[in-house]
Amino acid sequence: MSELRDDFDRRIDYLRLSITDRCNLRCVYCMPPEGVVPSTHKEILRYEEIIRIVGIAAGLGVRKVRLTGGEPLTRKNVSFLVASLKKIPGIRDLSMTTNGTLLERHAQELADAGLDRVNVSVDSFDPGRYRQITRGGSLDAVMRGIAAAGKAGLRPVKINMVPMRGVNDDEALEFAGLTLSSDLHVRFIEFMPSGDNGYWSPERYISTEELKKIIAALGPLVPVRIRKNGPSRYFRIGGAKGVVGFISAITHHFCSACNRLRLTADGKLRPCLFSETEIDLKAALRSGGPDDEIARLIRLAIKAKPEGHAMGDTVSRRGPLAVGGGKKRPMAKIGG
Ligand code: SAM
Numbered sequence: 161m162s163e164l165r166d167d168f169d170r171r172i173d174y175l176r177l178s179i180t181d182r183c184n185l186r187c188v189y190c191m192p193p194e195g196v197v198p199s200t201h202k203e204i205l206r207y208e209e210i211i212r213i214v215g216i217a218a219g220l221g222v223r224k225v226r227l228t229g230g231e232p233l234t235r236k237n238v239s240f241l242v243a244s245l246k247k248i249p250g251i252r253d254l255s256m257t258t259n260g261t262l263l264e265r266h267a268q269e270l271a272d273a274g275l276d277r278v279n280v281s282v283d284s285f286d287p288g289r290y291r292q293i294t295r296g297g298s299l300d301a302v303m304r305g306i307a308a309a310g311k312a313g314l315r316p317v318k319i320n321m322v323p324m325r326g327v328n329d330d331e332a333l334e335f336a337g338l339t340l341s342s343d344l345h346v347r348f349i350e351f352m353p354s355g356d357n358g359y360w361s362p363e364r365y366i367s368t369e370e371l372k373k374i375i376a377a378l379g380p381l382v383p384v385r386i387r388k389n390g391p392s393r394y395f396r397i398g399g400a401k402g403v404v405g406f407i408s409a410i411t412h413h414f415c416s417a418c419n420r421l422r423l424t425a426d427g428k429l430r431p432c433l434f435s436e437t438e439i440d441l442k443a444a445l446r447s448g449g450p451d452d453e454i455a456r457l458i459r460l461a462i463k464a465k466p467e468g469h470a471m472g473d474t475v476s477r478r479g480p481l482a483v484g485g486g487k488k489r490p491m492a493k494i495g496g
């Protein structure tokens with residue numbers, strides 16, 4: 161069976177697909193208040209184009225696919241895409257990252273179509289604070305979405321939280337505490353400079369190490385090995401049912417375990433979240449490029465994966481390095 165390895169001997173088997181750059185929320189850390197100008201219908205990849213790319217990537221060695229965005233559930237008929245991707249030989253794991261606001265109504269059909277799991281982003285369990293962080297979102301809808309996902313068998317449901325000092329860091333213990341009695345995975349994502357919305361600051365940033373010390377108040381964090389977890393590091397608190405995870409994009413453990421490529425909604429392959437390099441698959445597809453040409457471009461993207469980034473060196477000052485590299489594209493435009 162084929163496999164893809166980059167120049168630093170990392171196995172690349174994970175493709176994150178942004179299926180839209182539209183979103184029904186405006187999270188303070190991700191978007192400017194007015195949102196980002198969404199791509200037009202014509203600019204974004206059609207489902208059949210996405211399916212073709214994933215088919216070729218699977219032939220080369222991609223095994224895991226995640227649908228993300230923007231908010232993936234704002235795109236019509238996502239279940240059709242899920243069912244089509246699920247049929248591709250070689251794809252063993254199909255998941256989605258969502259803000260959860262539309263999940264209640266879609267969870268069952270997504271599970272029936274073959275989605276394996278969901279990650280739901282929630283940054284506060286206080287409805288007013290949640291509304292502030294997301295600039296208008298309803299926590300109630302998200303909680304119903306999480307319950308519906310569990311009921312539909314999209315397990316384990318993973319909760320993504322971005323801790324920010326003075327914003328929601330006082331809830332970190334409550335989030336981690338959820339894993340004591342439920343099989344949830346709670347993942348803390350280091351706050352990254354993203355886009356040009358000016359929200360990131362060294363004062364708001366909290367490192368994984370600091371967070372771990374806070375969470376250790378619940379009990380010792382015992383490392384757990386979860387197969388192919390890429391850059392996330394997982395721990396169990398004492399005899400907890402669930403696990404806590406840390407995605408330390410800024411400090412460490414990230415680049416050396418990086419197993420992924422990203423495809424933007426407008427058809428650009430991005431070898432690294434923190435670099436500007438993009439390889440245009442859409443142009444090749446729409447000019448009638450054969451499968452061999454698409455495969456060549458995918459290999460080229462893997463060749464372009466840098467060994468790492470120097471983000472950790474820049475966190476104490478507002479350094480130039482940010483998600484999207486110099487272009488500072490917001491996460492919603494890249495596919496977080
Ligand atoms: N809309 C979906 C959602 O919110 O889950 C999927 C797209 S969103 C860009 C994917 C993930 O990126 C979310 O978990 C979000 O919290 C995270 N994210 C966005 N901007 C971020 C930032 N500046 N730092 C860290 N994580 C960020």
Ligand code: SF4
Nearest residue numbers: 183187190230259492
């Ligand atoms: Fe939308 Fe997700 Fe960005 Fe929030 S983090 S604005 S939900 S894309």
